[in-house]
Amino acid sequence: MKRFWSNYKSTVILLGAVVLGAIVGAIWGAGAAVLKPFGTLFLNLMLVIIVPLIFTTIALSIAKMQQPKRLGKILGSIVAVIVITSLVAVLAGVFATLPVHLVKPSDGEQIRQELVSETANSAAKGSNEDNKDASILDRTVSALTVDDFSSLLSRSNLIALVIFALMFGVSMQMVGEKAAPLVRVLDGLNETIMNFIKLIMYYAPIGLGCYMASLVGTFGGEIAVGYARTFLVYLVVALLYFFIVYSIYALIAGGKHGFLQFWRYVLPAAVTALATCSSAASIPVNIDCAKKMGVSDDVAETMIPLGTNLHKDGSIIGSVFKVLFLAALFGVEVHTASGMMKVLMVSLVATLLVTAVPIGGGTISEMMILTMMGFPVASLPILTVIATIIDSPATLLNVVGNTSSTLLTARLVDGKHWMKMQSQSKMK
Numbered sequence: 001m002k003r004f005w006s007n008y009k010s011t012v013i014l015l016g017a018v019v020l021g022a023i024v025g026a027i028w029g030a031g032a033a034v035l036k037p038f039g040t041l042f043l044n045l046m047l048v049i050i051v052p053l054i055f056t057t058i059a060l061s062i063a064k065m066q067q068p069k070r071l072g073k074i075l076g077s078i079v080a081v082i083v084i085t086s087l088v089a090v091l092a093g094v095f096a097t098l099p100v101h102l103v104k105p106s107d108g109e110q111i112r113q114e115l116v117s118e119t120a121n122s123a124a125k126g127s128n129e130d131n132k133d134a135s136i137l138d139r140t141v142s143a144l145t146v147d148d149f150s151s152l153l154s155r156s157n158l159i160a161l162v163i164f165a166l167m168f169g170v171s172m173q174m175v176g177e178k179a180a181p182l183v184r185v186l187d188g189l190n191e192t193i194m195n196f197i198k199l200i201m202y203y204a205p206i207g208l209g210c211y212m213a214s215l216v217g218t219f220g221g222e223i224a225v226g227y228a229r230t231f232l233v234y235l236v237v238a239l240l241y242f243f244i245v246y247s248i249y250a251l252i253a254g255g256k257h258g259f260l261q262f263w264r265y266v267l268p269a270a271v272t273a274l275a276t277c278s279s280a281a282s283i284p285v286n287i288d289c290a291k292k293m294g295v296s297d298d299v300a301e302t303m304i305p306l307g308t309n310l311h312k313d314g315s316i317i318g319s320v321f322k323v324l325f326l327a328a329l330f331g332v333e334v335h336t337a338s339g340m341m342k343v344l345m346v347s348l349v350a351t352l353l354v355t356a357v358p359i360g361g362g363t364i365s366e367m368m369i370l371t372m373m374g375f376p377v378a379s380l381p382i383l384t385v386i387a388t389i390i391d392s393p394a395t396l397l398n399v400v401g402n403t404s405s406t407l408l409t410a411r412l413v414d415g416k417h418w419m420k421m422q423s424q425s426k427m428k
Contacts, residue, residue, distance in 0.1 A: 014271045022212050035210040035213045038207060039208065039209075049284070050283060054162060058305055074299055088245065089313040091344070098334070144163055152164055158309050253407035254419045261292075287300050289403055304402050313397040314390075326370075327373075
């Protein structure tokens with residue numbers, strides 16, 4: 001019992017706080033919104049540290065590599081894992097959703113009327129003005145780069161920050177011994193950031209509990225039938241994917257031991273994802289969980305920040321739901337071979353070519369869905385509602401999908417016996 005408490009104490013406390021928060025929200029209702037600032041305080045503390053954390057972990061892990069050739073192997077393995085697991089996610093979303101009518105075409109008029117409001121029209125107009133003239137290449141360049149150094153300090157440009165950190169780390173490798181003082185500075189900064197995160201986590205149970213109470217109290221059961229059906233179907237798919245697919249990935253990566261290590265240490269990342277609905281806020285916890293599973297520092301500190309932006313199982317499956325929701329709403333046939341291929345391609349492109357955005361984001365991705373599927377821009381609020389109601393389980397899959405993918409990456413980089421090698425390395 002003592003060993004169990006030692007291993008799972010923080011997880012149990014976090015889970016208890018989240019459950020208590022959900023109960024308070026359900027009983028108190030809309031009044032629970034008064035607790036939101038306490039949750040926002042925790043979220044802000046986590047988000048404010050993301051930019052320096054990503055920069056130092058990625059740049060430092062590359063600069064400190066004893067074998068520079070290993071970087072190419074890591075990045076190549078990450079790309080392979082992201083592509084394969086993303087295809088698995090989109091296929092799972094399509095085959096799980098096609099047999100289900102998320103919304104009846106007869107309900108279309110009612111739902112459209114419900115969503116027509118001044119705020120929705122304003123949001124659609126703004127997104128249209130920003131994106132109507134931008135090609136896919138333009139959007140890709142905008143996601144990968146920024147035109148001013150100060151823009152790298154914004155969470156809105158995480159992909160650009162990741163690329164900058166990668167190039168900075170490679171540059172330090174090229175400099176060699178002359179860059180040693182800079183490496184030491186970044187090493188000290190990274191250790192300071194990690195301890196800053198430890199301080200934040202002392203407040204986590206209070207922050208997460210209040211955040212969950214506010215979330216449950218605000219949204220409650222006020223969801224239209226079509227949205228409720230979408231949420232329930234997505235929740236079932238997400239849970240099955242969470243337990244079955246990620247278990248398979250863990251078994252492929254490390255066999256029985258990999259399976260046991262994955263489920264032993266993944267819960268803190270899963271709880272943080274559910275409570276904050278932010279992949280970015282989960283990065284520190286996720287990196288720590290991956291390391292405890294036996295993943296090497298360079299793989300964990302490269303894959304998880306990259307995966308947070310480029311690898312999103314939950315968002316990909318969510319994109320499938322958005323496409324099929326609108327297809328049912330407007331009576332578009334997608335059950336043919338060409339229709340299914342279009343759903344697959346749109347869902348992948350709309351998810352992989354946009355920057356990860358914390359709570360309330362995803363507008364660019366949704367505009368890409370509307371454009372590529374030929375749906376009216378006025379449908380944007382429909383996708384915004386769907387994104388909101390599936391946000392929590394989608395973030396769970398995004399975060400834990402990165403954890404399991406990190407195991408697969410470690411398997412490709414360090415070979416079949418990577419877990420044994422890491423255990424021996426830590427014992428020395």
